[in-house]
Amino acid sequence: MNTRAMTWRGRAGARRAANGSVREGAARAGLTARGVIYLLVGVLALRIAFGDGRRQADRGGALAELADKPFGAALLWALGVGLVGMALWRLTEALFGAVGKDGRSARKRLLAVARCVFYAFVASSVLAFAVDRGKGSGSSDRQSRDLTARAMELPAGQWLVGLGGAVIVGVGVWIGVQAVRRKYHDKLKFGELSPRARRLVDVTGVGGGAARGLVFAAAGAFIVRAAIAYEPDRAKGLDDTLRSFAGTPLGPWLLVCVSAGLVLFGVFSFALARWRRV
Numbered sequence: 598m599n600t601r602a603m604t605w606r607g608r609a610g611a612r613r614a615a616n617g618s619v620r621e622g623a624a625r626a627g628l629t630a631r632g633v634i635y636l637l638v639g640v641l642a643l644r645i646a647f648g649d650g651r652r653q654a655d656r657g658g659a660l661a662e663l664a665d666k667p668f669g670a671a672l673l674w675a676l677g678v679g680l681v682g683m684a685l686w687r688l689t690e691a692l693f694g695a696v697g698k699d700g701r702s703a704r705k706r707l708l709a710v711a712r713c714v715f716y717a718f719v720a721s722s723v724l725a726f727a728v729d730r731g732k733g734s735g736s737s738d739r740q741s742r743d744l745t746a747r748a749m750e751l752p753a754g755q756w757l758v759g760l761g762g763a764v765i766v767g768v769g770v771w772i773g774v775q776a777v778r779r780k781y782h783d784k785l786k787f788g789e790l791s792p793r794a795r796r797l798v799d800v801t802g803v804g805g806g807a808a809r810g811l812v813f814a815a816a817g818a819f820i821v822r823a824a825i826a827y828e829p830d831r832a833k834g835l836d837d838t839l840r841s842f843a844g845t846p847l848g849p850w851l852l853v854c855v856s857a858g859l860v861l862f863g864v865f866s867f868a869l870a871r872w873r874r875v
Contacts, residue, residue, distance in 0.1 A: 620689050621875045627683020627716065628870035630676050634659050635809075636863030642839045642856035646849045654856075655737035655835040656719070660726045673727035680720035686875070687713035696874045697783060737834030745820065746829035759824035765817030769810045776806020786872050798872070801865035808858020812838060 637659035641652055652658045663672045690709035694701035748758045775781070781802050790798065816838045823831035833841065842852040 620686060623682030623689075624686040624873070624875040625870045626679040627681075627686055628866050628873065630679030631683065632863045632866030632870065633663075633676060634863075635805075635859050635866060637662050638835070639856050639859030639861075639863060642852060642859060645840060646843060646852040646856055650840075653736050653738075653836040654839045656722065657726070657736055658836065660723060664726075670727065673723065677720055677724035677727055680716055680723055684713050684716040684720055687716060736836060738837045739834070741816075741820075741832045741834035741837075742829050745823055745832040749824070749827065749829055755824050755827055759821055762817045762820030762822075762824060765820060766814045767817075769813030769815070769817055771810070772813060773807045773810025776803050776810060779803065781806075781869070784874050785869075786874055789872055794868075794872070798865070798868050801861040801868060804858050805860075805862025805865040808855050809862050811855060812859070815841065 634656060638654050638656070641658050641662065642654035644650070644652070645654055652661060660673060660676075663669055663676065666672060687709045690700070691706050691713055695705050695709060697705075699705060745758055748754050748761070751757060779799065779802065781798075785798065787795070812835070816833060816835065819831060819833040819838065819841075823829055839852060839855065842855050843849045845851050
């Protein structure tokens, strides 16, 4: 009886260890894939700032950039699979809890559900792009305008669009504040970081997170403006949002700073893939 119980416990422990390894692998693959997308979007936005606007600075443009490279199809599939891993990792957080003292709280679980849905959508779009190599895929700007127009046709659609835009603004502010406060420290394996690695993480985490938050907030503000004016065409996707920074009094230099920040966030995602506690 004791031998049988010990055998069962051993198998259960091995199963938990395997599940942990799968979860960790999915998380690290997902963070790496996210880093690639942000890095490419940032580089494309930098090209726009310096006068080369041939390719859109959004996820579609980033995927098209990858598709043009040697072994582009394989790279696209690897990126899509990595993002599937990201979605599955967030799903496990929703079901079983995340790392940290409040990882099992309802708030963290709901946040994990939202992230799971978001990354499942992103993964599906990347895999769809890989299947047909971008045929029929629209820009983020057109998709944003079309989605806003459809939402406005719903009952109380104008209010719903405005509320959605306000939520995105709030998410952007929250992302920026969390980055500046360096809240990501709570999730890192600090014992494995050398002083140089810690500086790298802080430079990329603060700069990249602040730029990412600014882009989210700006995109949300455009949606709110579209709702107030009842003009769906005023909504902007990622590409148009980034280009709008060049139209400010600071000119293209603001776009350069934001674009460099997105590149930093890509590098920060790679650092998380290496040192984040999962």
